[in-house]
Amino acid sequence: MTTDLTEVAAGKPTWSKLTIDASNFLVEMPQSRGALTLLPLIDREWTEEEKLELIDAFGHKKRTGLVKSGVKSVLTAFEGDRTQADVIWLCRILDLCFSHFSQRNDKKKERHIVKCDAIATLVRITRKRIILTVDCQEESGIDWQLDEILYKLLYEIGLKDSRLSLKVRMGGLIGVLCKFFVRKVGPLPEKFLPFFIKISRSPRNGQAIGRQEGFMQTLMAKIKALDHSDQTSQILLLDKHLQILFFTLKNSAGRTRNQLLRENLCKYMLELLRRHLAASSNSRPTRLLSSLFGTFDKSVSAAHTEVVIGTIAILRLLSNFKKAREELKTLQVLEICSRELKEFWSDEWKSGAKAKIVDSLSALCLRCMSPIPYPLETRRFPIDFPLPISPSPGGPNGRVRNSSSINASFDNGRSSDEDGIDEEDEAFNRDDDEGKDGEMSDDEDGKEDGESEGEGTSLSKCTRLTAQQLSKYAPFFAENEQGTLQPTYSMLYQKDAETWRTSCKNTQSVMPIHHHLPLEMFAIPTQIRERTAKTTNNMKKMIIEEMDKPERSATNQVIYDLDKAAFDGLPGPEVPFPTSGAKLDTSKDLQFDSRFESGNLRMVVQVAPTHYELFLSPDVNQLRDHYQWFFFQVSNMRKSVRYTFEIVNCLKSSSMYSQGMQPVMFSMMETSNGWRRVGENVCYFRNLYVNEIEEKLNAEDKHKKVHYYSIRFSVMFQHTGDICYIAYHYPYTYSFLTSSISLMRKKKLESIYCREDVIGHSLNGNAIKMLTITTPASAAEIAARDVIVLSARVHPGETNASWIMHGVLENLLSRQSNEMHRLRERFVFKIVPMLNPDGVINGSHRCSLAGIDLNRVWRRPNEQLHPEIYAVKAIIQFLCDVTGKKPFAYVDLHGHSKKWDYFVYGNNAAESWRPDDVTEAQVEEDSHLALPRALEQTCPGRFNASECRFNITKDKESSARVNVWRQFGVNTSYTLESTFCGFHKGQNAGFQINTSDLKDIGRDLLHSFLEMH
Template sequence: MPDEDTKQTWCQLVVNTSNFLAEQPQSRAADAILPSINRAWTEEEKHELIEAFGHKKRTNLAKSGIKCLLLGFEGDRTQADVIFLCRLLDLIFTHFSNDNDRKKEKYVVKADAIATLCRITRKRVFLTVDVTDEPAIDPYLDELLWKLMHSIGLKDSRVNLKVRMGGLVTPMCKLFVRKDELPEAFLPFFIKASRSPRNGQAIGRHEGFMQRLMAKIKMLDPSDQTPQVLLLDKHLQLLFFTLKNKRTRTHLLRENICKYLLEVLRRHLAASSNSRPTRLLSSLFGTFDKSLSAAHTEVVIGTIAILRLLSNFKKAREELKNLQVLEICSRELKEFWSDEWKTGPKARIVDSLSALCLRCMSPLPYPLETRRFPVDFPLPTATPSTPGGHGRVRNSSSINISFDNGRSSDEDNMDEEDEAFVRDDDEDGKEGGASDDDEGKDDEETNGALPKTTRLNPQQLAKYAPFFVENEQGTLQPTFSMMYQTNQETWRTTCEKTRHVMPIHHHLPIEMFNTPTRVREKTAKTTNNMKKMIIEELDKPERSTNNQVIFDLDTAAFDGLPGPELPFPSANVKLDTSKDLQFDSRFESGNLRMVVQVAPTHYELFLSPDVNQLRDHYQWFFFQVSNMRKSVKYTFEVVNCLKTSSLYSQGMQPVMYSMMEAANGWRRTGENVCYFRNLYINENEEKKNLEEQKKKKYYYSIRFNVTFQNTGDICYIAYHYPYTYSFLNSSLCLLRKRKQEGVYCREDVIGHSLAGNPIKMLTITTPASAADIANREVIVLSARVHPGETNASWIMQGILENLLCRQSNEMYRLRETFVFKIIPMINPDGVINGSHRCSLAGIDLNRVWDRPNEALHPEIFACKAIIQYLCEVVNKKPYVYVDIHGHSKKWDYFVYGNNAADSWRADDLVDVLGTGQLEEEQHLALPRALEVTCAGRFNASECRFNVARAKESSARVNVWRQFGVATSYTLESTFCGFHKGQNSGYQINTSDLKEIGRDLLHSFLEMNKN
C-alpha cells in the first residue's frame, strides 16, 4: 500500500462508488453502479474497495471511508442500491475478520454500523411483513442484512442495547410470527438479541410470539433430519431466553410445558447416544449419522438447561418431581451414560443431568442467613475535606456500587444455564466481548461524563519525597536502616508483630512457605465426577436436621484460648476417639466459619465473609484438619461459594500441606473434584430495591475426596498456595540478606493499613549517581490488592528473588537500565484476616483508584500518590505499570491493557490510522514482548484491551487515563494450570509462578529493544 493517497490509482468501480455516495439517493450516479451489483468483483477491485471505504476518509475521492459508506444507507435508497452497499460492507468486514485485523474491525464497529443496519433492517422488516406483492421483495437483500447484523453484532458489545434502542425488537417478533421462511442468519441474530433480559422479556410478551414458538418446536420435534433438529435447537434457545419472563413462564406452566419438555428430553436422549441398542446395528454397519447424533445432543443440552431454569421456581419444581424427573435422570445416568464419555457434549449431558437432579431436590435454608458474623472492625469517618471522602466507608465508593456492583474482573455475570447456549463463535461471557450486562442506565450512552477523580496538591505530595531520595542523592550509599533491625527477628516475632482482627490461635510453620513445589502434577480427571456425586446423593437417606456442628468460629473466635506454637505431630500421636475430624482456621489468612458433619465421613464447610463486606465474596479457603485416620476416604464440601463456574470443574485441585510429610511441601490433593450449585438458598438477604427482592441467592459447592496417608496427621488445605503477610516480611528480610553485591535495595513504609500494618515499597536498581538515576526509566509493580489471589504474591516473589539474588546478564541489565518501585502487598489487612477480595473497609480496593480516601482507603491513597509523585514531581511517567492478579476461570497467564479505540467512551477513540497510530500501538508493547520471551506459558489469545466503564476506578484504567501511562496493565495468572506449550495439561505450582515473575522481567528488556 502506498504511503500517500495521492499515489493511489483508484479503479473505476471505486470512483463510481465514490460518486454514487456523493450524490443524493435516486440520482443518476446510481446508474454507474448497477452493472456491478450482481457481477463478481476482481481481486484488484476488492482490494481498492477495502482501501477506499474500509476505514478513514481518503484523499482524491469525493466520498470515502467507512463513515461515509454507512451514511450512504440513509435516505430513500432502492433495493439495488442497498444490496450494493451491503455487499461492500460485507466485503470490508469479512476481510478484516479473516485477516484478524482487530484494529480495523473495531473501527467498523465504533463507526456504529449496527445502529445504521438496525434502521435499514427495521424499515425492511415492516416492508417484508406487510407486502402483498412477493416478487417485489428481493430475498437476497434480506439475507445480506441479517448476515451483516449477525457478524458485526458478534463483535459489538452493545449490540443488544442498540437493537432495543433502534426499535428492532418488535419488527423481529412480527417477522418470526408471520413468516414461515426466514433468512438463514435471522435466527442466530434473533437469539443473540434475546440474550439480553430486557429484550427477552419484550420478545416473550409480544402478542402471538410464544404460541408461534411452541408451534414451531412441536412441528420440528418429531423430525429425524439433521437440518430440522438443528433448527429445533435454535428454537429451544429462544424458548430459554424468553422463559425468564415471569408472565410467559406462568402461562407455559399452565400449558404443561414441563411434561412436554421431559418427553422431548427422552426422545432426543435416545437419539443422541449411539450406544443405545436401537442405534447399535446401524453403528456397526457404518450407517450411523454422527452429525445427526451431534444435533440431537445439542437439543438434549438445551432442553436440560430449560428444565434447570424452570426448576428454580417452586411450582415447576414440584411438577417436575411429580413427573418423576429424579427417577428418569437417575436411570439415564446409571444405565446409559457410561464412563466412556470423557469430554465434549456427551460429558456435558452427564453433568447437566446431574445438575438437573440437584435442582429438583428440595432446597435447604442457608443455616447462617440470619446469624451476624461476630468479627467486626470499627471504621473511621471520612471528613469532607479528605479527597474522595463520602462519609462512612459503606458509601465511600459510588463507582464501586453504581457501575459494577463490586464485581470481580473474572465474573462474567452469566447464569449457569446460559452457558449451555454459548457457541464457539459467540463473544458472550468473554472479557471485553458482548454480554447481557448491557441493561444499566449508565450504558445508555457511549460518550457519557467520566467519573470524577482526585489528585493531591503539591503540599500533600511533599510528604512522599523521602521515597524518591535516589533522584537527589543517587544510590551509591548502601541502605542499612532496616536490615540490621529485622535480621535478628525470629519467625514467631515476625508473626506476633502482624496486626489482625480475626482471632489467631496459633502461628503457621515457616517451612510451609519455604519448601518449593517443583513436582509437576497433571490436571485431575473430571470425567463423571458429577455423575458419581449425584448417584451417591440419590442413594443416601434423607438428610437429618440434627447434623453435628464440628467447628463454629462464631463461638470459638473469642474463647480466651492462648496462642501457643502448634506442636509438631509424630507417628505415635494418640487420636481423640471421642470425635471425628477436627478443624480450625484461627491462624493468619485462615478462612473457615463453620463445619457440619452430614455423614460419618462427609463434612460441609462454610467460609467466613470478608470483614465489613458490602457484597458477598466467598472463594478463598484455608483451614486445618486433624484427628484423621489413614486410608479413610473423607469428603469435604465447601458449600457457600458464589461464582457460577470454576476451574475446579475442569481439573483443578485444592492444595494440601501435611505436617508429617513437610519435606514434600504443598501438593495438589483431592479426588472426584466437582463444582456445582447445591441445595442451599438464602432468601433473607437485606433487600436494597424491589428488583432484588425477587431474587434468591444460590450457593455453589467445591466438593472433593481426600484419603490421608498418616493417622493423626495435621494437614492444611487451601484454595491455592497460601502466602501470608508475615511470610512477606520474613522473606524480605532474607532476600535483603542474600542480595547480590552491586544491588541497591531500599525498603520504605509508604503508609499503614486500617489495622496499622505497614504498606511496604521496595526501590531496586544498581548503585549510581543522581545524574545516572535521572536517565533511568522507572517501572512500577504492585500485587495482592485482592487477598484471595495468592498466585499474585508468588509471582511477585519470583520478581524479587530474581532482581535481588539472581546473578545473570539479564538481571544485571535490568537493574542497570531501570529503577523498580515495587509494592508487593497492597492489601495486608485482607491477606492477614483471610478475606477473599476486600480490605477491612469491606470493599474492593481495586475500585477506588479514582477517589481513594486517606482515612478509609489508605492503601490505595498511598499507592496512587507514589505514581502521581513520579509523574508530576519527578516528571517521569512509569515506563510500564503492572498490577498482578489471579483469574479463577481461565488458564495460562495473560494481560489486560487499555486501548482507546476499544473504550466505552466515544471521545477516547483516537485516529488510529493517522497521527494517533503510535499511541494506539503502545498498549501492545508488553504482550508483544511476553510473546517473544515466554511463548510457552503466555496466552496472547486471552489478552483484552477494552476500557469498560465499570473498570474506570481500577488501577489499570485509572493509571492510564489520569496519568497518561499507555503501558498500564493488569497481569492475570491462572489458579489452575496451562493449556499450551510443554506445560499443557499440568497444574501450576509455586515454581511456575516464580518463573512467570522472571518472564515478566525479561519482557521489560524486550520492550526496551524497540
C-alpha cells in the first residue's frame, strides 16, 4: 500500500519513512504480514526527531499527507487478531504520545486521548491477553514486555480518566485481573499493583474483587511471604499488597471479612504492626517508635513507615466492626498503643510520617474504646417551621423531617466540599496524581463514576418563566429605560447604632432570640496576622487524657439545654459590656447561650470540672443532618483556667482543624481587638458517640456508618467574668448585612449609582436584596455596558463568602481608585449578597427553612418553597431573554472547609459527564478559563490555580454554576471557593485567613473582571 503524497507536493510537510511506514501499518488488516519490515524497528530506540514526528502524526487528530494518523487510528488498529509484536508497537506509539503530553503538562492533549476512549481499548486488549496467557503452559512464547507497557498505559491514562473504575468493571476485566494475580508465578508487572489499587478503591470493584475465588487467600499468602524481608523493594511491595487488602476488606461482603477474622487476621495485623515498628532491631525493644525512627538506612525506614501507616489503617478499619473490635481489645491493643504514646510524650515530632503514625495510633485507641450512645438520638428537635406547601414524597423537594438522625436526601446530603474519603483511606492517598484532573474534585461530590442516578445521560427539563411571569421583574432593570442619572437614595439616616438596632429588630427568626449581638462584633476589622496552630501531638495528648480519666458518669451535668430553654422568657436587652472584677455565679462553672442571630448550640454537658461537650442544633426542617457551623456565647469564666470545649456531633470525616485551623473568639472585655483565633491542642477526630437506632436500621448496609466527629480545643480566658463568643469562623449575620448596606449607601461616592431592590422574600418573610451598581449614565450608555451577576451565602455556614462579598461592596461603593472607576463605567453589577437569609439567621449550616440545600434546586426552583433561587434565576433569565444580554460573568461565592487559599470551579464541556456535551463542545475550549487566568494575573500571591476544577458531574446539574452555564449559555459561570483556614502560598503562607484577607479577595475578584474585559 502506498501513501498519497499529493498534499506534500502542495506544500504540506514531508513525513519520514518511519512515519509513513507506521501509517501504512495502521491501515493493514491484522492477517496481512506486509508490515513485517516494521518489526525490527520495535527493538531500537527512536531518535528525538523521530519521536517528535511520531507524536505529531499519531498523538493528535488526523494529519494530512498520511493515509492513517491520529490517536483514533492507533486505537482502532489494536482491534483484531494482532500478534504480540504488533501490540507492543502500538503501545509504544501510544505511550510515547501520552508521556510526552504529560511531561509538558498539556492537559488538552491528554484529554483528547482520554476522550478517544483509550482505556476501553486497553481494557479489551488486556482482558484478551490474560485469558490467552494465564493458563499457558509454555511461557517461552509469552513476551512479558507487553504486560509491562500495557499496565503502564492503563495506570497512567487511567489517572486522567474519571470513569476508569466503571470501564474496567463493565469491560469484564476485574475477574481476569484477579485470576492473573492468583496464578502469576514470579514478579508482577511494575504497574500492575498501582493500577489494581486504583480500581479497587471503587466500592463496586472492591466487592467484585473480594468475591473472586482464591483471591483473598492468595493475597494473605503473599503478604505473609513478604513480611519478614529486609529489602526495601520487598517492603514497599508489602505496602502495596496491604493497600489492596484494605480496599477489598473495606468493600467486601461480611462473609469474606468474617472468614479472615476466623483466620486470626486481627492477631496477625497486630503482630505485623509490632514487627515493622521494631524493624531496626534484631530483637523487639520496648520503645517501638524510637526504634523505627532510629539512625539506620533511611530508605528502609521510609519503607517500614509506609507499612506501619497502612497496617494501622487496616486495624482502624477492622475496629469499625464489633467482633473485630472486641478481639483487638482482647489482644490488648489499647495497652500496646497507649504504652507507645506515653513513652514518647516529650518527643516533638513536627510533621510527616512520624506525626502521622502517632495520630493514627491515637485514633486506633479511640476506635477500640467502648462506644457511647448518642444522647439526642430519640429526642425530636422542638423548633420547626410550617412550610407553605407539602413537598411531594420522592420529588426534588424530598420529605420534610426534623430530627438529628443521618439520612440521605435527593442531593446525596453532602456539602460541596465533602469528598467522601474515609479517615483510613487518607493513609493511602500518597500518589501525587491522585485526585487531579480526571478525578472528581471536592466540589464534584457525586457518586463514583457518575452512577449516582443511573447510567442515563438525559437531562430533566429546566423551568423557564414566561414573558408574563418575567414582567414583574422589569422594575429591577429600571436603568435600561431611565438610565442612572437620577439619584436613588435621599432618605434621612439615623445614627449607626439606631440603624443596627432597627436591622436586628426587623430580622425574622424561627430560632428563639434572647438578645441581640453588639455591632462592635462585626464592625471592628481583624487585621492581626495569626499563624496556623501547631498540631504536633495534639491527638496523643487528647488520648492520654481520655485514658487517664475516670469512667464516664451516666449523670454528667447538663449545663445548657435549648430544648427546654428555647422559649423561656421574653427577648432580653442588649448584652452589657462586662467590667473587670464582675461577680461570678458560684452555682455553676461556665454558662452558655446561643439564643441570638446565627447561634446554634443545642446542649452542653459537663463531663469533667473544666471539660464541656457541646451538641449543635440541626438545620431547621433538614432532610439530612448537617453539623459543622457553631456559634455560641460562654460566660462566668475564671482567668487563667484551662477550659476544654468539644463540639461532638460534627459529621465530616476530616477538617482543616486537624491542619492548623483554630476557632475565632470575640471578648466583650477586649472589643478593640475584634475577633481573634484561639484554642490550644486543637484536634479533629472520630469520637465514641454512636447513633444506635440508625446503626440498627443500616445494619445491612456496611457503607452507612453512623459516626460523629469532634472538634476539640482548649482556651484560657484572660479575664474573670468576661462574656465571650466563640465561632467556627468569623460570623456575618443578616442584620449586619442590612445595616452595612445602609451605611455603605450613605457613605458612597456621589459619582456612583446604587439602587437597592427587594426581589423577593424568604419563607420567613426576610427580604432578598439585590444591589445594582454602576456609574450615572443614559439609557443608551447603560445598554452598551456588560452585566456582571454576583451572589453569595447560599450555604449559611460559609460566612467567609459574606466577608468576600463585603469587600466587593466596599470597593465598588467607596473606593476612588482608577480600577474601580473603570469597573463602574464598563459594567452594571447585579449583586445578591445573601441567597439564604433564613438559614443565616437561624444558625443553619447548609439548608434553608425548606430543609434542603438551595444550591441543588436551580434547575426547577419552586416559587413557594425556594423563593430565593426562584427570584435570582428570574433575574438572570430576564437579562438573557428580555434585555438580550448574557451576563459577562456569574460568580457564586462559597467557602471550602478542606482546602487552603482560594480558587474557582468552572464548566468545561470537554469534562462533562454527558457524552453529548463532549461531542458538542465548541472550538473555543478555553473560554471557561477566563476568570482563573485573570485571577492569576491580578493576585498570584493568594489565588491557587492548581486547586481549580472544571468538570461537570450529574449531581451538580442543579447547582448555580452548572445551571447558569447549561440553561443560559454563560461560559463564564463560576463558583469561587475560599478557605476557612489560611494560605499555603505567597507572602501569607503559614498564616490563617482573617476578614481583611477575605475582603481583599473581593477586591481581587473585581480587578479580575477588568483583566477579563
